[in-house]
Amino acid sequence: MKNAIEAVNLTKYYGSFLAVDGVSFSVKENEIFGFLGPNGAGKTTTIRMLTGVLKPSSGEVRVLGYDMLNEGEKIRARERMGIVPETANPYVDLTAMQNLKLMGELYGMPKTEIEKRSIELLKLFDLYEKRDTKVRGFSKGMRQRLSLAMAMIADPELYFLDEPTSGLDVISARMIKEIIQEERKNGKTVFVTSHNMADVNELCDRVAIIRRGKLIAIDTPERLKTLSKKHIFVEASFEPMPSEIRISSASKIERKGDKLRIQTEDPDATIKEIVRYAEENKLRIVSLKTLTPSLEDVFVELVGGKNERD
Numbered sequence: 001m002k003n004a005i006e007a008v009n010l011t012k013y014y015g016s017f018l019a020v021d022g023v024s025f026s027v028k029e030n031e032i033f034g035f036l037g038p039n040g041a042g043k044t045t046t047i048r049m050l051t052g053v054l055k056p057s058s059g060e061v062r063v064l065g066y067d068m069l070n071e072g073e074k075i076r077a078r079e080r081m082g083i084v085p086e087t088a089n090p091y092v093d094l095t096a097m098q099n100l101k102l103m104g105e106l107y108g109m110p111k112t113e114i115e116k117r118s119i120e121l122l123k124l125f126d127l128y129e130k131r132d133t134k135v136r137g138f139s140k141g142m143r144q145r146l147s148l149a150m151a152m153i154a155d156p157e158l159y160f161l162d163e164p165t166s167g168l169d170v171i172s173a174r175m176i177k178e179i180i181q182e183e184r185k186n187g188k189t190v191f192v193t194s195h196n197m198a199d200v201n202e203l204c205d206r207v208a209i210i211r212r213g214k215l216i217a218i219d220t221p222e223r224l225k226t227l228s229k230k231h232i233f234v235e236a237s238f239e240p241m242p243s244e245i246r247i248s249s250a251s252k253i254e255r256k257g258d259k260l261r262i263q264t265e266d267p268d269a270t271i272k273e274i275v276r277y278a279e280e281n282k283l284r285i286v287s288l289k290t291l292t293p294s295l296e297d298v299f300v301e302l303v304g305g306k307n308e309r310d
C-alpha cells in the first residue's frame with residue numbers, strides 16, 4: 001500500500017521557540033491516522049505544515065506523492081485534499097448553501113455538479129432545512145458540520161481535520177465521527193488531530209502521540225495500550241475463595257469484593273500461574289479476565305498528565 005503522507009524530520013521554529021522537533025512518520029492510504037497530544041504539543045503546527053499553510057523551518061513533506069515545499073506541486077496536492085482547520089470558518093454572512101457553492105467554485109467544479117453535491121451534503125449533515133439560513137445563526141455543532149461538508153465538496157482523497165469534534169454537542173460529534181468512518185470505507189485517507197483519547201481510540205487505525213514537539217509513540221490504539229506498565233490487571237475469582245494466593249509474576253494483589261485483582265506487567269505469565277495455582281489447589285475458576293488500560297491511561301503515563309506549556 002502506498003503512503004498518502006510522508007513527513008521526514010519536520011521541524012518548526014517560531015523565533016527561537018522550537019514548536020515541532022524533527023517529526024517523522026508516514027500515513028498509509030485509506031488509513032484513519034490520529035495525531036494526539038496535549039494542548040500546545042504542536043498538533044496544529046504540524047497539520048499546517050502538512051497542508052502547506054505553514055512552511056517548515058526544515059524537513060520534508062510529501063502528500064499524495066507531491067512535494068509540499070514545491071509551490072506548483074503543493075497546488076496540485078491541495079486540489080485533492082479536504083481541510084477542516086482548527087477554527088473552522090464558514091462565512092457567517094453567507095447561507096449554508098452559499099458557503100458550499102463558494103467552496104465548490106474554489107475547487108473549480110462545474111456549476112451543476114456543485115448544486116447536486118451541495119444538496120447531497122446538506123442532507124447528509126442534517127442541514128438541508130437550514131440551507132438558506134445565514135451561518136451567523138448556526139450553533140457551533142452546525143458550523144462544524146458545515147465545515148466538514150465544505151471540505152467534502154470536491155470528493156477529496158485525503159482529509160486533514162484539526163480537532164473536528166472538540167467542544168461539540170454529542171449529536172454533532174457522533175455524526176462527524178460516523179461520516180469520517182464512512183469516508184474511510186469509501187477509500188479515503190484521514191489525518192485527524194485530537195486531544196480526546198476516547199475519540200481517537202474509537203476512530204483511528206493508528207495513532208501518533210506528540211509531546212513538546214516530539215513524537216513519543218506511534219502505533220495502533222490496542223498496541224499503544226500495551227505500552228502501559230502500570231495499568232494491566234488480571235481479575236480472578238475462585239470457588240472456594242482462597243484466603244491467600246501467591247503469584248510470582250504479580251506486582252500487587254488486592255481483594256476487590258468477591259474477586260482478586262492482580263496487577264502485573266506480564267498478563268500472559270500471570271494467567272498461566274493462576275490456572276496452575278487453581279489446578280494444584282483444586283479451586284474452581286469462576287471468572288478470569290484481563291483489564292487492559294484505556295488509551296487515556298497510556299496517554300497520561302506517556303505525557304505525564306499535563307498540558308505542554310502550562
Ligand SMILES: Nc1ncnc2c1ncn2[C@@H]1O[C@H](COP(=O)(O)OP(=O)(O)OP(=O)(O)O)[C@@H](O)[C@H]1O
Nearest residue numbers: 014019037038039040041042043044045046195309
Ligand atoms: N504563530 C506562533 N508564534 C509563536 N508561537 C506559536 C505560534 N503558533 C503556535 N505557537 C506555539 O507553538 C506551540 C505549539 O502550538 P500548536 O498550536 O501547534 O499546538 P497544539 O498541539 O495544536 O495545541 P492546541 O491543542 O492547543 O491547539 C505552542 O506552545 C504555541 O504557543
